[in-house]
Amino acid sequence: MKDLSLHILDIVQNSLHAGATRVDISITEDVVKNIFEITIKDNGSGIDPGNSEKVTDPFYTTGTKKKVGLGLALLKQNAEAAGGFLKIENSFPRGVKVTARFQHNHIDRQPLGKIEETIKILMTAINLRLIYSHEYNGKIFVLDTLEIEDALETKNLSNPKIVKYITEMIIENLTDIGAY
Amino acid sequence: MGKIKTLADLRKMREKLKSETDLRDKSEHPEDMVQIKVAMATCCIASGSRETMNYIVDELEKRNVDAVVTQTGCMGYCYAEPTVEVTVPGKEPIVFGYVDEKKANEIIERYIKNGELVEGIIPMNYRSIEETK
Numbered sequence A: 001m002k003d004l005s006l007h008i009l010d011i012v013q014n015s016l017h018a019g020a021t022r023v024d025i026s027i028t029e030d031v032v033k034n035i036f037e038i039t040i041k042d043n044g045s046g047i048d049p050g051n052s053e054k055v056t057d058p059f060y061t062t063g064t065k066k067k068v069g070l071g072l073a074l075l076k077q078n079a080e081a082a083g084g085f086l087k088i089e090n091s092f093p094r095g096v097k098v099t100a101r102f103q104h105n106h107i108d109r110q111p112l113g114k115i116e117e118t119i120k121i122l123m124t125a126i127n128l129r130l131i132y133s134h135e136y137n138g139k140i141f142v143l144d145t146l147e148i149e150d151a152l153e154t155k156n157l158s159n160p161k162i163v164k165y166i167t168e169m170i171i172e173n174l175t176d177i178g179a180y
Numbered sequence B: 001m002g003k004i005k006t007l008a009d010l011r012k013m014r015e016k017l018k019s020e021t022d023l024r025d026k027s028e029h030p031e032d033m034v035q036i037k038v039a040m041a042t043c044c045i046a047s048g049s050r051e052t053m054n055y056i057v058d059e060l061e062k063r064n065v066d067a068v069v070t071q072t073g074c075m076g077y078c079y080a081e082p083t084v085e086v087t088v089p090g091k092e093p094i095v096f097g098y099v100d101e102k103k104a105n106e107i108i109e110r111y112i113k114n115g116e117l118v119e120g121i122i123p124m125n126y127r128s129i130e131e132t133k
């Protein structure tokens, strides 16, 4: 993967396969503490405890075609190469929480890339409430698809015009908090 | 109209959106529309499927083509990523391989709009392991 926003898209695919109806993507950047952290939490079916070791095995799969382990293995490798780690845990009451931590200024930390392009794809997922929050040195931006649905009085956020507004909104706010 | 930044800005756009777009839930009658599925598994993403899908969404909008674009898992044609399945109403689904922006453009203009065949079709008699079981 070229950048972290692509990793995020990939990890969320696992959540969607696990039947998640809610996914929380949180990015925390703290330049002083030298932290870049991504957490992805879902309410999908979770990982069966016996498999928690195996999910970062690149050859682990939950079906003939789904290579669940590959994406997590790649992310783990990249996090470790950038002085960080990857943690996968079951979250309460159900679902999985994936945490990827990097050193913010590490030369091998991949750039975030275009996170709005990732959100754009995820907005086409049916019945998914997506909450994306991004904190940069204490300033925070939160996007919640449920709030947007209410504001626009529609359930159909995959409409291209709406997606365009939301992309714009993300770029504006990330610029505002200093993350872009 | 300035830039959209807050929920309040979005709320202001609501009436405008309602009047110029069709906010019907398209997924209710997918069979009457062109359907496009973009494979979005790990290797697909690494080979550019996100860019392909967003390009398709943007271009369909610009060119006023009504279609439902969704993401799907690996379709089993990994050797030809990014792969895209296009179903035009009344026709068999067709899978195209190596769909970059140039190919996507051709698919929209020639196949979807004009019904011409374009190169890059993955033969459907090639079935993945999963499907032949």
Ligand code: FES
Pocket: B039, B040, B041, B042, B043, B044, B045, B073, B074, B075, B076, B077, B078, B079, B081, B083
């Ligand atoms: S993993 Fe991309 S098409 Fe199979």
